[in-house]
Amino acid sequence: MDLEKRINVFVELGKFLGQFSTPNFTKNDAVLHNDLFFDGFKHQIKLAEEHNGWFTIENITFAFNNWANALTKSNITTWVSKYNFNVYKPKQVAIIMAGNIPLVGFHDFLAVLISGHEVMVKQSSNDKHLLPYLSKYLEYVEPSFKGKITFTEDKLNDFDAVIATGSDNTARYFEYYFRGKPSIIRKNRNSVAVLTGNETPEDFENLSEDIFRYYGLGCRNVSKLFVPKYYNFDGFFQGMYKWHPIIEQTKYANNYDYNKAVYLMSEFDMLENGFLMIKEDKSYASPIATVFYEYYDSLEQLQDRLQAETDKIQCVVSKDIIEQSVGFGQTQNPQLWDYADNVDTIAFLLKI
Template identity: 70%
Template sequence: MQLQQRINAFAKLGGFLGQFSNKDIHKKNDIAFNDLFYDGFKHQIKLAEEYNGWFSEENILFALNTWSNLLNISNINAWIKNYNFNNVKSKKVAIIMAGNIPLVGFHDFISVLISGHDVIVKQSSNDKRLLPFLTKYLEHVEPEFKNKIQFTEDKLDSFDAVIATGSNNTARYFEYYFRGKPSIIRKNRNSVAVLTGNESKVQLKLLSNDIFRYYGLGCRNVSKLFVPEGYNFDSFFEAVYHWHPIVEKAKYANNYDYNKAVYLMSEFDMLDNGFLILKEDSSYSSPIATIFYENYNFLEELNKKLDADKDHIQCVVSENVREKEIGFGETQKPQLWDYADEIDIIEFLLTI
């Protein structure tokens, strides 16, 4: 299969996904094979939500809309323009996917295929509905994808390289089990925001999306704030209040109630607005419905700390604080060339 065929197929998939967004779900007339797949995919969205209580329709559609915006000819060409695919010898690449947010392993999936390799996918039990269905759509759009994509629930075998995402504990197992294969092994990471006290109401409101989207379950969700000594959180709480309906979701509410009870019984100091708890803590990974915060005195010292802890951090949200930073409200809108853990997957795939 030629590279242009793969590009065209993913662009058509992007067009298909464009029918499903938070604002409007409607069937379009110019989408290839729509009569075969449109109603079926609507059903898969419903099943995914029913099977996993964290996969709300809103969050599923947000993920689909994000991928629709990414998968177009212009974007894909911009992504791959600096790579040379001419000498790729097709190999089998296994992907072990997490299941914390909808389609969380999709970037690995398209990276393997755009590089010209075959893929073996081992999905999380929490996210098994959407990707197999989208694979069938890809195979109809570009029949040469058939026999290049395999899903398995069994022990992985007969593969040449692996991309695995999991916790710090599972990463140790992955590193041992796949020690003889070229691999990318991802561990736990969290995202942080650095506030200076000069943020506008708009910026703080955008930050709330970085915190609450996907209930805070993604590695790109902000789980910790760094704030100047004496920071007043009133403006922050006011800006995030529009997310208060999240506490009506049973799974989120259960976590909020449990964590609040634990903190109260342990007599920890905390700030609470009825759906979000702020707790001073040096850790990066906060529980659901909780955001940790830590005070700083000088930005120069804080940047040194963040540099030293870079292996624990996925994104840093700030404005004019660091050389590599992400704008407020942008953590869940990565580009195709924004690689997790800053590991260039395409470069890896071109060298196996």
């Protein structure tokens, strides 16, 4: 199967996912094989919701909308145009996926198949319903994909390279276990926002999307703020208010109550508004319903620090004051060429 065919298959998948980009699914009769797959995918979405309390219909459809927007002919062609796809003998690439947000491992899956390789997927038990069904759709659109996509719950065997995502602890295991294979091993990362005091109400509302989408469970969620000395958080809290219904979600509320109790019993200083707490802390990874903050003396010093600690950071959000930062509200809308951990997955796959 040539590259053009592979591109076209994923374009069709993007059209299929576009029907599920809002909680009110809209069937499009022009989508290929819809009579076979539309109702079945609705059922898989229901199973995903029931299996994982963090996978609300709003978050699932948000993920689908992002992928529907990304998987256009123009986007995919732009993405792959910089590479020389010369895979004459496909390799078997294993992917160990996280399960923190819906379809979190899809980019790796896409990269392996668009490169011309075969994929062996080991999913997280938290996110096991959506991708296998979408894979069946791909195989139906393009029968040449049959036999090139495998899902397993067993120990990985007979693979040529691996892409594994996990915590810092599991990454050490991955590095040891896969030491004889070409690999990309992903560890914990978090995203930060740099504020100056010149933000507008719209900036803060956009930032709230970076903080609260997926309940803050993604590596692209902002979990820490850098602010100047004597920063006034009133505008920040006002911008967060649009997300106040989040406290009605039981799992989120339980985490909020638990973390608040811990902070109060430990006599930590923190500010809160009934659904979000902010606490001064040097760590990057904050608990659910909490955002850490830290003061900076100068933007130049902060720029140097963020550069030195880039291995801990997925995204930096700012209003064009930090190099290579993204705008407020944009962390959960990456392009196909925005690679996790800044590791070019396609380049890796074309060298194995």
